[in-house]
Amino acid sequence: MSLLITMFPQVLMDGIVLGFMYALIALGYTMVYGVLQLINFAHSEIFVLGAFVGVEILLSLKAAGYLSAIPPFVLLFALVAAGMAASGLLAVLVERVAYRPLRGAPRLVPLISAIGASFFLQDAIRLFESLWRNAFYLTYPSVELFDRRIRLGAAIDISLKSLVVIVSALLMLISLQLFVNRTKVGKAIRAVAEDQMTASLMGIDVNRIISVTFLIGGAMGGAAGVLFGIQYSLINPYTGFIPGLKAFTAAVLGGIGNIPGAMVGGIVLGLLEAFSASYLSLLTGGAFGAEYKDILAFSLLIVILIFRPRGLLGEIVAEKT
Amino acid sequence: MLEVKDLHIYYGQIHALKGISFAVAKGAIVALLGNNGAGKTTTLKAISGVLQPREGIIRLEGQVLNGLPPHRIVSLGIATVPEGRRVFQRLTVLDNLEMGAYARRDGEIAEDMERVFALFPRLKERRKQVAGTLSGGEQQMLAIGRALMARPRLLLLDEPSMGLGPMLVEQIFETIRDINQQGTTILLIEQNAAMALSIAQRGYVLETGRIVIQDTAQNLQQDETVRKLYLGEEVT
Ligand SMILES: Nc1ncnc2c1ncn2[C@@H]1O[C@H](COP(=O)(O)OP(=O)(O)OP(=O)(O)O)[C@@H](O)[C@H]1O
Ligand SMILES: [Mg+2]
Numbered sequence: 273m274s275l276l277i278t279m280f281p282q283v284l285m286d287g288i289v290l291g292f293m294y295a296l297i298a299l300g301y302t303m304v305y306g307v308l309q310l311i312n313f314a315h316s317e318i319f320v321l322g323a324f325v326g327v328e329i330l331l332s333l334k335a336a337g338y339l340s341a342i343p344p345f346v347l348l349f350a351l352v353a354a355g356m357a358a359s360g361l362l363a364v365l366v367e368r369v370a371y372r373p374l375r376g377a378p379r380l381v382p383l384i385s386a387i388g389a390s391f392f393l394q395d396a397i398r399l400f401e402s403l404w405r406n407a408f409y410l411t412y413p414s415v416e417l418f419d420r421r422i423r424l425g426a427a428i429d430i431s432l433k434s435l436v437v438i439v440s441a442l443l444m445l446i447s448l449q450l451f452v453n454r455t456k457v458g459k460a461i462r463a464v465a466e467d468q469m470t471a472s473l474m475g476i477d478v479n480r481i482i483s484v485t486f487l488i489g490g491a492m493g494g495a496a497g498v499l500f501g502i503q504y505s506l507i508n509p510y511t512g513f514i515p516g517l518k519a520f521t522a523a524v525l526g527g528i529g530n531i532p533g534a535m536v537g538g539i540v541l542g543l544l545e546a547f548s549a550s551y552l553s554l555l556t557g558g559a560f561g562a563e564y565k566d567i568l569a570f571s572l573l574i575v576i577l578i579f580r581p582r583g584l585l586g587e588i589v590a591e592k593t
Numbered sequence: 594m595l596e597v598k599d600l601h602i603y604y605g606q607i608h609a610l611k612g613i614s615f616a617v618a619k620g621a622i623v624a625l626l627g628n629n630g631a632g633k634t635t636t637l638k639a640i641s642g643v644l645q646p647r648e649g650i651i652r653l654e655g656q657v658l659n660g661l662p663p664h665r666i667v668s669l670g671i672a673t674v675p676e677g678r679r680v681f682q683r684l685t686v687l688d689n690l691e692m693g694a695y696a697r698r699d700g701e702i703a704e705d706m707e708r709v710f711a712l713f714p715r716l717k718e719r720r721k722q723v724a725g726t727l728s729g730g731e732q733q734m735l736a737i738g739r740a741l742m743a744r745p746r747l748l749l750l751d752e753p754s755m756g757l758g759p760m761l762v763e764q765i766f767e768t769i770r771d772i773n774q775q776g777t778t779i780l781l782i783e784q785n786a787a788m789a790l791s792i793a794q795r796g797y798v799l800e801t802g803r804i805v806i807q808d809t810a811q812n813l814q815q816d817e818t819v820r821k822l823y824l825g826e827e828v829t
Contacts, residue, residue, distance in 0.1 A: 459688050460695060463681050470679040473641055475667035475696025475743060 276554060281428040283550045284543070289434045289503065291542020292441035296496035297519035298526070298534035299448065300363070300489035306465040306529035307485050309379065310371060313386035316516025317393035318363045318490045322355035322497025323507045324397055327410045329354060334413045344417040348436060348502075355498035356491035362393075363490025364483050372479070397509040409508045412501045437499045444495055445535050448488065452531055461485055465529065518545075525573060527583030536584055540576075544569040594619040594778050595640070595747055600649035602635050609635045611802040612649065617747070622769070622779045624789040624810065626823055627799035633782045634676050636799070637749050640780075641673045642666040653747065668696040672745035676752055676782075678736040682725030686716055689724050689735055693742030702742070709738040712768055730761045737768065747778045754785045766792055786823035790814050798823070 297319050304312040312318075329351055333339045339347075370389040374382045401408040418433040452458035463471040464481045472478050500515065501507050518541060526537025548565035560568075580586060595617040602610040610632050617623045627633050638644040640651055642663040651658045658666055672693070681689050690709060694702045710717035713734040719727060724735060733753060740748055750769065754762040762785065770792050773779050783789035790796055790810045798806040798819065806819060813819050 456691065456695065459684060459692060462684060463692050466681050466683055467679055469643055469663075470675055470681070471692070472643070472663035473667065473673045473675060474692045474739070475664045476692070477662070477664045 276551065279550055281425070283546050285428055285430050285434065286550075287543035287546030288539065289437050289542070290546055291539035292438055292445075293496055293500060293503070293515065293538075294519045294522045294542050295445060295535045295538025296441050296492050296499070297515060298523040298538045299445075299531065300493040301520050302523040302526070302528055302531060302534040303461070303485050303489040305523070306531075307461065307468075307482055308371065308382075310382050311386060311520065312363075312366075312371075312489075313383070313516075314366050314370070314389035314393055315363070315489070315493055315520075316512030317390050317397070317509075318359045318366070319493040319497045319500075319516060319519075320397065320507070320509060320512035321362050321393070322359040322494030323501040323511065324401070324410070324497070324509075325355045325358045325494070326351045326498035326501045327412050327507060330413050330415075331405075331410070339413060339415070344415050347415065348418075348440075351498045351502075352440060352495050355494040357494070359494025359497060360487045360491035363486040363493070366393075367483065367486040372482075394509045394512075401509070409506065412505045412507070414505075415502075418502060433502050437503055440495065440499060444492060448492065449532065451488075457481070457484060521570075521573065525576065525583055527586035530583065530585050533583055533585035540584065541569065541573070544572055548572075594621075594654055595780065596650075596652040597636075597640070598650045598652075600636070600639060600651065601647045602632075602639055602644055603647050609802055610639070610646075613799070613802070613804045614649075615797050615804060615807065617778060617780050618795075619778055620773075620776070621795060622773050622781060622793045624786070624793035624796040625780060625782045625799060626784075626786045626789060626796055626819075628784075628822075630801070631799040632802045633799055634751055635802075637673065637676075637751050637780075637782060640666075640749060641671060664696065667743055670743075670746035671749065672740040672743035672747075673749045674736045674740045674751060674753055677755070678729075678732045680724040680727070680732050680735045680739065683723060685723055686720045686727070686735055689739050690716075690742050693739035694744075696743065701744075705742055705744060709741055712741075712771070713738055730757050733757060733761075733765060737765070737772075741772065741777075745777060747780065748772065749780050749782075751782045752784060753781075754783065754788060762788065786819065787814075 300315045366389050370385045371382050374385055398408045420432045421429050423429050460476050460481050464478055468478050522537035522541040523534045526533025545565055548568035549562040552564055552568055553561045598614050599612045600610050601612055625633050639646055642661050653669055690706055715731055716734055716738055753765050766788050781789055790813055793810040796810050796813045797804050
């Protein structure tokens with residue numbers, strides 16, 4: 273019992289870190305779903321591209337011997353910015369090539385195209401890294417400062433990089449929320465999500481707004497990719513699959529199409545997962561280990577969705593007519 | 594100002610408009626009448642660029658609109674109050690009005706917003722409210738206000754009286770007349786023919802994709818067929 277309590281703050285911390293990661297990725301799914309009612313299966317690879325851009329920059333700097341010369345926070349900022357730019361642009365490209373030509377086709381058709389784009393990108397990244405580095409399983413070089421641990425009281429001790437993940441994710445979520453609610457383009461995204469034809473009758477260039485939506489959703493995914501690499505180190509071209517599925521789940525949990533919902537859903541899922549992983553074996557007397565965490569987390573999730581089928585914040589989203 | 598010539602529109606195999614021609618003079622109110630399914634909304638969608646004509650030509654002050662996407666047509670000066678209002682339910686009243694001015698780059702948007710509030714004081718009271726929570730009448734005011742925010746030269750109105758009580762219908766039509774007197778040309782679609790003809794100078798009657806009658810509003814009010822079919826009068 274005492275172990276349950278002493279573990280609590282640490283598990284909470286892990287859950288929050290994971291949750292923010294899911295939240296960032298979930299935004300891409302939910303924003304695109306909001307404007308096109310399309311599940312962008314390629315989003316997990318858009319996320320992975322961010323992770324690869326980050327590792328490539330770090331490895332190149334390391335090879336050149338500059339890695340320790342750059343102030344860590346400048347480095348962090350540059351990595352996140354580069355990851356965002358690359359993933360944002362890739363998302364825009366994917367929409368242009370794989371989805372826009374299929375606009376107006378039955379909904380299953382762009383879905384198949386999305387799955388195709390996902391496979392294509394996985395293998396494109398794999399091919400590139402195989403040719404360029406002779407390896408496609410890559411490890412983020414450690415940045416000494418980020419591995420330092422900070423004590424936050426007797427029982428919690430958090431690595432600086434976890435803190436970095438939380439703070440950067442929080443900043444991005446807040447900026448996105450402000451952007452979508454306060455700026456003209458942000459409001460146009462919401463208008464297009466609600467009613468494309470009427471939005472166009474207001475003088476809104478719907479195609480442009482769709483591109484902007486992919487750009488922003490992709491950029492959030494790219495930032496998540498870099499943070500994922502910094503946090504968990506090991507990446508490969510297929511790394512995005514599981515976090516992608518979970519982030520998609522988080523988006524549904526929060527209420528698909530709903531931006532604050534994606535944030536809430538991500539954090540709830542991250543916490544569920546962290547607590548399942550740590551407490552499952554304690555609670556079952558060792559019968560089930562941490563490897564069953566997903567079963568517990570997803571069982572709880574199904575229960576939540578039975579009671580709130582439109583997701584946690586789903587009631588805010590009016591039914592489309 | 595607006596000139597439509599031999600317009601044909603298809604929905605797949607359905608031939609919805611079978612070569613209609615009409616014109617809207619600058620500064621006028623022109624009414625487009627007709628029963629359900631006659632093709633009124635279809636005509637409007639063709640003008641606003643939502644539907645592309647198979648044949649025919651649409652000109653705004655000489656400029657051909659065929660092939661232009663809706664947002665370009667808005668920036669040429671045509672705004673729409675769509676059928677069924679279609680305000681953005683999840684956006685506030687203010688944000689809806691801001692979307693109406695989306696294509697504008699000038700600095701007079703705030704003034705126009707005040708003008709809209711002067712026209713519809715109710716919207717000012719509810720400006721922070723989400724549009725989905727407005728009453729039907731308030732949503733119609735918002736749809737009109739939103740279109741005015743584009744500062745249009747030509748305003749297209751699709752059944753602005755639909756679903757409103759008689760008092761409100763009266764008020765909406767008065768507002769339409771005011772808007773027109775302030776210099777906006779208006780193409781008005783209505784099933785309420787009596788009301789429409791009372792403020793219009795000219796009217797066209799559509800029937801299954803064809804214009805069957807066209808005349809001045811005054812003559813149409815006297816026309817036997819119109820009176821029987823659209824004004825609901827017993828003609829002896
Ligand atoms: N999206 C569509 N697909 C197929 N047919 C359509 C479509 N929209 C309209 N039509 C058909 O085109 C014809 C004209 O429709 P339209 O909406 O223009 O009529 P309307 O005059 O506006 O009628 P109402 O007064 O009921 O609004 C109708 O026969 C209608 O069934
Ligand atoms: Mg109609």
